[in-house]
Each structure stands twice: as structure tokens, then as C-alpha cells.
Amino acid sequence: MIISKQYISPVAKELLRTNPLANEAYRQIIQAIELNATELSGKFVINSSEKNANGVVPVKENIYARLEDEYGWFREKPLPYLVEAKKGGPIDVYNEFEQFKVGLEFETGNISSAHRAMNKLCVGIKHDDIDMGVLILPIHTLSYYLTDRVSNYEELEPYFVLLDEYPFIVIGFDADEYNPQAPILPKGKDGMSQRAIHKWKGY
Amino acid sequence: MIISKQYISPVAKELLRTNPLANEAYRQIIQAIELNATELSGKFVINSSEKNANGVVPVKENIYARLEDEYGWFREKPLPYLVEAKKGGPIDVYNEFEQFKVGLEFETGNISSAHRAMNKLCVGIKHDDIDMGVLILPIHTLSYYLTDRVSNYEELEPYFVLLDEYPFIVIGFDADEYNPQAPILPKGKDGMSQRAIHKWKGY
Numbered sequence A, B: 001m002i003i004s005k006q007y008i009s010p011v012a013k014e015l016l017r018t019n020p021l022a023n024e025a026y027r028q029i030i031q032a033i034e035l036n037a038t039e040l041s042g043k044f045v046i047n048s049s050e051k052n053a054n055g056v057v058p059v060k061e062n063i064y065a066r067l068e069d070e071y072g073w074f075r076e077k078p079l080p081y082l083v084e085a086k087k088g089g090p091i092d093v094y095n096e097f098e099q100f101k102v103g104l105e106f107e108t109g110n111i112s113s114a115h116r117a118m119n120k121l122c123v124g125i126k127h128d129d130i131d132m133g134v135l136i137l138p139i140h141t142l143s144y145y146l147t148d149r150v151s152n153y154e155e156l157e158p159y160f161v162l163l164d165e166y167p168f169i170v171i172g173f174d175a176d177e178y179n180p181q182a183p184i185l186p187k188g189k190d191g192m193s194q195r196a197i198h199k200w201k202g203y
Helices: A010-018 A020-034 A057-071 A080-085 A111-126 A153-163 B010-018 B020-034 B057-071 B080-085 B111-126 B153-163
Strands: A002-008 A045-047 A074-077 A091-097 A100-106 A132-138 A168-174 A177-179 B002-008 B045-047 B074-077 B091-097 B100-106 B132-138 B168-174 B177-179
Touching (some): A020 A091, A020 A168, A057 A091, A057 A100, A111 B111, A111 B153, A132 A153, B002 B010, B020 B057, B020 B091, B020 B132, B080 B111, B111 B132
Parallel strands (some): A045 A177, A100 A132, A132 A168, B132 B168
Antiparallel strands (some): A002 A168, A074 A091, A091 A100, B074 B091, B091 B100
16 A cells, blocks of 8 residues: 555654654554555555445454564553543554554544544553554545545544644555456455454453 | 533633633533523423433533523534635534634534544634633433433543643533433434524624
């Protein structure tokens, strides 16, 4: 896939410039997105035969699986603060680079869910449960061919101003190619391999 | 109704203490909530015969109607910044106290929608489109008897830490009484009077 749009907050910019651990985490995420492919050639080709043709879950799962398998990230990391408050689910994907803690969310729900995912990462940062938050979303052009109403980068963009004081990165990705003849990505859990995920609590 | 729980950010506290316009806006909102009643006696009695028995829209509409009719607030005020970005709907209820601009949202959707409403007010504040944001929600006990999955104060509470630097108030309200024999509040638009709302664009 292609990294098409990006928001890197001033604080995150400084981190990427000065902190090798932050930089390594960022590099791994970019890699996991860029290496996500539907073809052996390494290209991600999306079926563009009609609106909402493809499921978004396989896109997410492939990126998560690479972060787990290649780089040892964990799934479903509870945020101590939210656990204590008995509110809110875990962070999707999480890793610790020595002392530097990074949380990542790929929001496959609608735009309101994207707001919640963004706020969850911010609360984690506020409470020092994570040191950098990363949200990844399809750009609008790609989301048109994914599950109905999946949130996209541009929709959330007017709200990035709220992230200016947080170590926060938002990444908008796109397919390498659009082709009405390409295989359709299944919706829901259909067609997903039965691999066990690498949960934090199993650590 | 009763004001049962409240979050007033440090900035908002200072505003209420020093700015009579902010204080007047706040007073009007509190009044509109406290005077919301289902009985001529002035009490708000909720039907507590079963979970999700009542609709939440009448609760909202009565509060909004009072703000409009008694105090001249406006409905559906577009935020200039979001209009420019072509993203996001208007603020639910809005008024200007001389130069002091206040936006209020009553979120009747699920918890993700409450995150979006909160963020919308924050973006308005960041861009100086509003000077104070107010979010009102039922507390958990009351929401149990309202429309399924309507967001409640306690659910959003772990996220109030994100509001600390904003002039922001969150109000959690409750019914005066719970009674399994009380009239049921209709769901959806049923039973709502056909009054025309006082939209900002009609100003």
C-alpha cells in the first residue's frame, strides 16, 4: 500500500527527530502498511468494481499480523487507567521499545468510532500509559470501495488540531492500484485465517 | 430534573468566576435542565418499568425548546471552521452573550457519538468559533431507562481529562423520581409537537 497522507504533530516530529526508539516504532508501522499486498508482486490491488465492494477487516488484519509476526507487537493491550475506571476497551496494537511505549489503532468503524479511538490514545498519553499514539485510516478514495461508512482520513482531518499538543501520528493509506477485476476482499471474518493473535495479557 | 454530576474544567471554573456572560449562559443551561418536567408539579418522573422503556428525544427537545423560547438560543449553528473543511454537522444549540459564544450538545447517540460531539465543541473552541463548550448527558442510572445504548455521563468520564485545558463543562442529569407507573416517553419523533425550531441560519 501507499502512505498517501500524514499528520505528524509537532511533538511527534521532535520525537522522530531525537528519539531512535520512536523512530524505530514509526519505521515498523510504515513498513507494515507499505508491505501489505494482495499480489505476489508486492502490490495491493483493490477491487474497484463498485462502492463498498470490499471488506476492511482483511486490510487491518494483514497489517496487524505483520506487526506481530515480524516485530513482536502485542494485540489488545488494556490501558491501566481505563481498566481502573472500568471503561473502554484495550488498545488494538501495542509495543514497548525499551521504555518507549507505542499504541496503534486502525479504526474500521464509522467516523464516531474514529473519534473514540483517537481519544482513547490521547487518554493513554495523558496518563503516561503510552508515549506515542498512532492512528491509521484509509484515505477517502480507498474507503469508497471498502465496507460501508468506514471512517477515512479526510473525514477526521478537521479534528487533528486537537492533537497538536500530543505525541500523535495519523496515517492515511491508499491502495497501489484500483482494478475492477481484482479479487474482492471478504467482509466480516470470512476468509480470515484462524491464526491465534498475540495478546498482551498472554505476555 | 436534577443536576447529578458535573465536570467543570479549570479554565471554565475561572470563566464562571470572572465572566458574568459565561455565568449567565451557564445559569440558563442549568435552569433549562432543572425545569424540565413531566408533571405540573415541576417534577421529572421517569417510567422505570423496564430497561430502555423511554425515548431520549423528548428529554432533549424539552431542554432545547426552553433554551430557545425562554432565552433565545439558536439551533443548528454551523461552525465556520467545519463548514470551510466541508466536514461535520452544526452545533446543536448555540447562543451569543454579547461577544461571548457558547455551544451546547446533548448527545443522544451511543458512546462513540458522544466522543464526536465532545471533539466538535473542542475544535470550535480551538478555532475561536465558541468561547465555552457544554455537553449534557443522562447519568448511568437514568440512561438505563432511556433508548438503548444512549451514552451516559459515567461512560465518558474517563475522557474528561482531555478537556482540562478547554473552557468546557459536562453536566450529568437525573430524573427527580423513578416510577414504574409513570407515563412512558415516546421513542423517535412520535409524540413530539410540530413546533418549528429556531435555526441559526434563519437569524
